[in-house]
Amino acid sequence: MSTTATAPVQTLPEHHYLNATYGIRSWLLTTDHKRIALLYLASVTFFFFIGGFFAMMIRLHLMTPNGLLLSADTYNRMFTMHGVTMIFFFLIPSIPAVLGNFLIPLMVGAKDLAFPRVNLLSWYIYIIGGCFTLYSMIAGGLDTGWTFYTPFSTVYSNSAVAPAVLGVFITGFSSILTGLNFLVTVHTMRAPGMTWFRLPIFVWSHYATSVVMILGTPVIAITLGLAAMERVFGLGFFNPAMGGDPILFQHLFWFYSHPAVYIMILPAMGVVSELIPTFARKQIFGYGFVAAASLAIAVIGFLVWAHHMFVTGQSTYAALAFSLLTFVVAIPSAIKVFNWTATLFGGSISFDTPMLYAFGFIGLFIVGGLTGLFLGCLGVDMHVHDTYFVVAHFHYIMVGGAVMGYLGGMHFWWPKITGRMYPEWIARIAALILFVGFNLTFFPQFVLGYLGMPRRYHVYPPEFQVYNVMSTAGASILALGYLLPMVYLTWAAFYGKVAGPNPWPATGLEWRTPSPPPTENFEVTPVVTWEPYDFHHRPDLGLEAGAPQGPAVAPAHGDD
Amino acid sequence: MHRTGALYGQFKTLEQQKDTATLGMWIFLVTEIMFFGGIMLAYTINRHTYFPAFAMGSNTLSLFLGGTNTVVLLASSFTMAMGVWSAQVGKKQLLTIFLSLTLVLGFVFLGIKYIEYAQKFHHHLVPGRNFDITYCVNNPARCDDLSPSELEVEREELAKALKADPALNSHAQLYYSAYFGMTGLHALHMIIGAGLLLWLLKESLAGRFDAQYNNPVDIIGLYWHFVDIVWIYLFPLLYLIDRHK
Amino acid sequence: MSENEHTNHIVQPGTYTAIILTLLTLTALTVAAAYVNLGPFNIVVALAIATIKATLVVLFFMHAKFVPRRTQLIIISGVFWLIILLFMTLSDYVTRVDYRGVRFPISQNFSAGLPPRA
Numbered sequence: 023m024s025t026t027a028t029a030p031v032q033t034l035p036e037h038h039y040l041n042a043t044y045g046i047r048s049w050l051l052t053t054d055h056k057r058i059a060l061l062y063l064a065s066v067t068f069f070f071f072i073g074g075f076f077a078m079m080i081r082l083h084l085m086t087p088n089g090l091l092l093s094a095d096t097y098n099r100m101f102t103m104h105g106v107t108m109i110f111f112f113l114i115p116s117i118p119a120v121l122g123n124f125l126i127p128l129m130v131g132a133k134d135l136a137f138p139r140v141n142l143l144s145w146y147i148y149i150i151g152g153c154f155t156l157y158s159m160i161a162g163g164l165d166t167g168w169t170f171y172t173p174f175s176t177v178y179s180n181s182a183v184a185p186a187v188l189g190v191f192i193t194g195f196s197s198i199l200t201g202l203n204f205l206v207t208v209h210t211m212r213a214p215g216m217t218w219f220r221l222p223i224f225v226w227s228h229y230a231t232s233v234v235m236i237l238g239t240p241v242i243a244i245t246l247g248l249a250a251m252e253r254v255f256g257l258g259f260f261n262p263a264m265g266g267d268p269i270l271f272q273h274l275f276w277f278y279s280h281p282a283v284y285i286m287i288l289p290a291m292g293v294v295s296e297l298i299p300t301f302a303r304k305q306i307f308g309y310g311f312v313a314a315a316s317l318a319i320a321v322i323g324f325l326v327w328a329h330h331m332f333v334t335g336q337s338t339y340a341a342l343a344f345s346l347l348t349f350v351v352a353i354p355s356a357i358k359v360f361n362w363t364a365t366l367f368g369g370s371i372s373f374d375t376p377m378l379y380a381f382g383f384i385g386l387f388i389v390g391g392l393t394g395l396f397l398g399c400l401g402v403d404m405h406v407h408d409t410y411f412v413v414a415h416f417h418y419i420m421v422g423g424a425v426m427g428y429l430g431g432m433h434f435w436w437p438k439i440t441g442r443m444y445p446e447w448i449a450r451i452a453a454l455i456l457f458v459g460f461n462l463t464f465f466p467q468f469v470l471g472y473l474g475m476p477r478r479y480h481v482y483p484p485e486f487q488v489y490n491v492m493s494t495a496g497a498s499i500l501a502l503g504y505l506l507p508m509v510y511l512t513w514a515a516f517y518g519k520v521a522g523p524n525p526w527p528a529t530g531l532e533w534r535t536p537s538p539p540p541t542e543n544f545e546v547t548p549v550v551t552w553e554p555y556d557f558h559h560r561p562d563l564g565l566e567a568g569a570p571q572g573p574a575v576a577p578a579h580g581d582d
Numbered sequence: 583m584h585r586t587g588a589l590y591g592q593f594k595t596l597e598q599q600k601d602t603a604t605l606g607m608w609i610f611l612v613t614e615i616m617f618f619g620g621i622m623l624a625y626t627i628n629r630h631t632y633f634p635a636f637a638m639g640s641n642t643l644s645l646f647l648g649g650t651n652t653v654v655l656l657a658s659s660f661t662m663a664m665g666v667w668s669a670q671v672g673k674k675q676l677l678t679i680f681l682s683l684t685l686v687l688g689f690v691f692l693g694i695k696y697i698e699y700a701q702k703f704h705h706h707l708v709p710g711r712n713f714d715i716t717y718c719v720n721n722p723a724r725c726d727d728l729s730p731s732e733l734e735v736e737r738e739e740l741a742k743a744l745k746a747d748p749a750l751n752s753h754a755q756l757y758y759s760a761y762f763g764m765t766g767l768h769a770l771h772m773i774i775g776a777g778l779l780l781w782l783l784k785e786s787l788a789g790r791f792d793a794q795y796n797n798p799v800d801i802i803g804l805y806w807h808f809v810d811i812v813w814i815y816l817f818p819l820l821y822l823i824d825r826h827k
Numbered sequence: 828m829s830e831n832e833h834t835n836h837i838v839q840p841g842t843y844t845a846i847i848l849t850l851l852t853l854t855a856l857t858v859a860a861a862y863v864n865l866g867p868f869n870i871v872v873a874l875a876i877a878t879i880k881a882t883l884v885v886l887f888f889m890h891a892k893f894v895p896r897r898t899q900l901i902i903i904s905g906v907f908w909l910i911i912l913l914f915m916t917l918s919d920y921v922t923r924v925d926y927r928g929v930r931f932p933i934s935q936n937f938s939a940g941l942p943p944r945a
């Protein structure tokens with residue numbers, strides 16, 4: 023696995039971003055994108071636990087068909103808050119705010135993002151939004167479903183809708199600012215020689231994600247704003263009793279919330295696009311197509327939202343158009359999957375933990391993506407809409423896809439972030455436990471949904487119990503699969519083997535700087551002269567097969 | 583900490599800093615297009631469905647006040663653009679004058695808006711429990727800020743609208759939801775703009791902007807013009823529905 | 828490959844003056860047009876004039892005429908996305924038909940059958 027070029031014993035650099043300054047103020051007032059990434063890491067992990075707690079309550083309750091554990095009302099609150107927490111406070115920020123924040127300046131060769139103080143503000147906005155939503159949980163919870171459908175959420179619900187909606191509204195701005203920062207950074211802060219087509223696919227994916235954040239998030243902001251106005255002040259856009267239209271709310275809501283799922287998956291695809299070439303030791307197949315596919319997913323993803331509304335009584339002609347477009351949006355995703363597979367062909371494959379997560383991603387994303395196509399088919403959707411089939415579909419994408427991408431990325435870049443390697447064998451076992459637990463949890467749900475078990479119900483017919491028990495059993499294994507990395511990654515941050523600048527080795531700019539990086543990222547501004555994912559012409563990384571001679575780093579001109 | 587005109591650490595040149603800030607503002611304005619776009623969609627659907635109610639609602643708005651506000655805001659865009667020019671050619675005093683004018687015009691707009699809102703509250707035209715589209719027609723003594731001819735117009739419009747839509751009171755609330763929602767959101771953005779202008783004015787008085795460094799004037803100008811554009815659309819959409827007799 | 832956001836082109840006060848006068852004239856035109864009964868075309872005319880005014884503000888007051896292609900693309904994308912939001916949602920509302928295949932007038936979409944509120 024390690025090449026001839028890495029030194030046998032590595033030492034940590036003397037000065038890096040973690041020990042540059044000490045004290046709580048230096049963290050809470052930092053403008054260093056790497057520290058902000060760690061602030062986000064702590065926060066999203068916290069919300070992941072909260073969302074996980076609600077998941078545990080759901081699965082425990084569903085072990086028996088007649089609702090012994092929770093009342094109907096409480097069950098409604100459990101699944102609602104599971105959804106709200108996981109989507110808005112874990113999945114949407116996770117990879118962009120943690121890995122994106124940490125890596126994008128490194129990958130483009132900059133000292134920091136374009137707007138470091140806006141970056142910090144973005145984190146504080148996230149925290150404030152999170153506080154409002156936590157408050158709503160303490161004030162009795164929310165029972166409207168994470169989709170906040172009106173008029174239940176705006177008129178009839180007796181739960182803490184207003185603070186929760188306000189919390190999500192506020193957190194949306196965090197997302198917008200992060201996206202803005204990434205877009206501008208990629209446009210204006212690239213190092214000399216770093217042309218667009220030399221950027222890693224991770225950057226392209228985050229660029230596409232940022233486009234979605236910028237164009238979509240404001241719409242959910244105004245929608246939730248109007249819903250809050252309706253609840254608090256009695257405005258009537260979504261209330262039929264006043265002549266308003268609940269379907270209008272759904273159109274506005276899903277205009278963002280469908281592209282939001284691409285905000286969740288595109289970064290994970292970006293991670294996988296880094297992992298596969300590294301662990302197959304091969305140039306990514308069809309770089310241009312993979313980059314273009316990211317943008318295509320972002321754009322076409324805005325044209326399909328009403329596939330969430332097929333049963334609402336909307337126009338059949340519109341439904342046809344949206345269904346067709348749903349099939350079209352699958353094409354760029356498929357292009358990516360084919361390209362990753364083609365990258366593996368003829369490569370020198372190793373099965374390190376990040377690669378295991380990448381394989382898990384590809385397999386589970388295929389299942390999730392294909393079942394998405396089944397759902398996009400009008401006739402099939404009439405049967406499985408609002409059943410566990412849908413629940414299984416989106417968990418395959420979000421957990422099997424996005425979370426696996428997140429964990430794979432965390433393992434891959436952990437040595438860069440902390441300077442130390444995680445323990446490989448425990449990590450591989452945890453990945454396998456996760457994979458088994460995940461499939462045991464969610465595959466039975468496809469069956470349940472097809473057999474007709476509705477989602478968001480606190481009781482079900484007794485003949486479905488065996489699948490539900492399987493699902494709950496799987497969930498406990500899945501939980502173990504999540505807990506293990508939290509433990510050993512934390513341990514590794516302090517006691518793991520010192521990794522050195524490039525333990526894998528991989529080809530991105532981030533691997534040319536010490537681990538952990540210094541605060542200003544690069545001692546000397548890099549000048550890029552190589553193509554991405556080139557494992558055969560990088561003598562500076564010890565990867566050669568007839569390498570061009572000469573320094574790959576410009577000598578210091580004294581102006582940096 | 584931060585000094586206007588200083589080069590920040592993550593940038594290599596002032597040129598790069600300028601480019602970056604300007605691009606950031608344009609992208610932010612795109613998010614604002616989508617933000618206002620959502621409420622424009624709600625307006626569109628509701629106007630088409632409840633045209634009589636929207637026409638009635640529009641006719642209760644003062645065209646004089648709305649028109650004046652439109653002229654005021656357009657003028658403020660002009661003074662803002664002139665302010666940017668002044669900075670670009672290094673005329674610092676002229677910059678201060680134009681920024682002050684822009685701010686004053688902004689306050690005039692907000693003042694007129696306040697008058698309009700107060701009138702709506704007085705006339706029971708705020709969506710909610712007290713909403714009553716017939717209030718002024720039925721209680722002319724209470725609505726003494728309306729002239730007899732305006733009251734007559736309202737009476738006619740009300741009769742016409744009630745014939746077209748028996749549930750007028752309920753549906754008219756949707757018009758006023760749109761009115762308060764859209765103008766309220768716009769006014770909030772104006773207040774933020776006024777705050778930004780105050781900061782600009784302070785820096786301008788300290789002489790910080792010149793031909794070499796004037797980017798903050800430019801990008802806050804972009805924001806101000808955008809807020810003007812929103813009003814350019816709001817004016818016909820809210821004030822000019824079915825005005826012909 | 829970083830393009831200059833900020834070109835060195837300075838728009839002259841004469842241009843600004845011409846634009847503001849045009850904008851004021853168009854405003855007067857909008858109000859005048861509102862008093863003419865054009866039926867369903869009143870809104871079309873009003874929006875058309877508003878769009879011309881907005882375009883003038885964007886091109887000249889906001890200097891969009893003189894910024895690099897990249898920025899112009901960003902502005903156009905923003906407007907285009909707004910159009911997607913409006914038109915694709917309207918595509919649902921205007922193409923609804925009942926079980927006989929008869930077009931709904933939109934006003935029947937959601938108030939049919941509901942008793943009017945007091």
